[in-house]
Amino acid sequence: MSDDLRLSGAHSAALEFDVEKYVRNSKRVDISDLDLSQAMEFPVSHDEIRALTYMCDIESHTIVYLRAILNTCAVEDPQTTSFLSCWAYEEFFHGNTIRQFLDAIGAPVSSTRMLEVQKASSFTEWLKELGSSILCRLSRHFHGAYLTYGAISELSTLEGYGVMARRTKNPILAEIVRRLAKDERRHFSFYYNKAKLQLQHRNAQRLTNFVIRHFWLPVGGGVKSDSEVSWILSFILGDPEGQAIARRIDTTIARLPGLEWFDRLSRSREEALGTLESQGEIGLSGQALLHSRL
Numbered sequence: 001m002s003d004d005l006r007l008s009g010a011h012s013a014a015l016e017f018d019v020e021k022y023v024r025n026s027k028r029v030d031i032s033d034l035d036l037s038q039a040m041e042f043p044v045s046h047d048e049i050r051a052l053t054y055m056c057d058i059e060s061h062t063i064v065y066l067r068a069i070l071n072t073c074a075v076e077d078p079q080t081t082s083f084l085s086c087w088a089y090e091e092f093f094h095g096n097t098i099r100q101f102l103d104a105i106g107a108p109v110s111s112t113r114m115l116e117v118q119k120a121s122s123f124t125e126w127l128k129e130l131g132s133s134i135l136c137r138l139s140r141h142f143h144g145a146y147l148t149y150g151a152i153s154e155l156s157t158l159e160g161y162g163v164m165a166r167r168t169k170n171p172i173l174a175e176i177v178r179r180l181a182k183d184e185r186r187h188f189s190f191y192y193n194k195a196k197l198q199l200q201h202r203n204a205q206r207l208t209n210f211v212i213r214h215f216w217l218p219v220g221g222g223v224k225s226d227s228e229v230s231w232i233l234s235f236i237l238g239d240p241e242g243q244a245i246a247r248r249i250d251t252t253i254a255r256l257p258g259l260e261w262f263d264r265l266s267r268s269r270e271e272a273l274g275t276l277e278s279q280g281e282i283g284l285s286g287q288a289l290l291h292s293r294l
């Protein structure tokens with residue numbers, strides 16, 4: 001079968017995600033029924049505040065990522081632009097909701113924080129943006145790459161919020177991150193199912209493999225410092241449950257056509273634990289994580 005025939009076959013296959021239904025139901029995460037003034041009545045650890053601040057930065061950075069993605073051929077696909085319009089709106093309110101919780105527990109994020117995060121974003125992020133828009137002009141198969149990248153990020157984020165919900169002793173925080181995770185699951189479903197269609201084509205697999213192998217970074221990579229990325233990886237994935245979660249993410253992504261090799265979450269987890277150990281930056285929780293790793 002020629003590549004073109006295979007592509008047309010891929011396009012005639014249905015997307016296993018109802019974009020219209022998603023657009024119809026898209027809304028800001030609602031926590032109006034939660035009494036945030038009660039949040040301080042329950043414990044919140046220093047590490048949880050650090051992780052929430054990290055995620056607040058990343059969720060709030062979505063608009064910058066949207067600018068980058070709209071510079072690519074993503075803007076040419078009506079399903080993708082419909083999805084992205086609602087997705088960016090929902091992600092904005094994720095950042096906003098985490099910010100409200102941090103305010104309520106007396107760990108506020110400064111009003112200039114978003115600008116500071118943008119300034120700290122690395123030069124490679126900018127290069128990646130530029131590279132993506134150029135790659136798009138060279139190959140229509142670039143869709144597979146950003147969709148796969150998005151699927152990995154959304155799956156990592158939803159698993160991360162799941163870990164926080166199960167681990168925290170603060171029921172209000174648990175409920176908030178559970179609600180965020182519900183949205184992330186829908187986001188993941190779009191990226192993953194759309195990537196699955198795009199990756200039917202051999203050239204899309206080749207290009208996606210190249211991009212993921214050379215440019216993929218864990219959630220927050222390129223925006224937060226390397227040491228902070230290592231820290232959150234070990235905080236979320238450091239224990240045996242985290243090891244199983246990293247494997248689960250890898251296995252799910254490896255089911256995408258041509259991505260059978262994918263092992264990046266497990267690898268990043270190991271590297272992060274190794275880095276923190278060698279730098280002697282393992283705190284109390286980290287010690288526990290390292291013990292459970294043995």
Ligand SMILES: [Fe+2]
Pocket residue numbers: 059090091094157180184
């Ligand atoms: Fe989010």
Ligand SMILES: [Fe+2]
Pocket residue numbers: 091154157183184187188
């Ligand atoms: Fe998301």
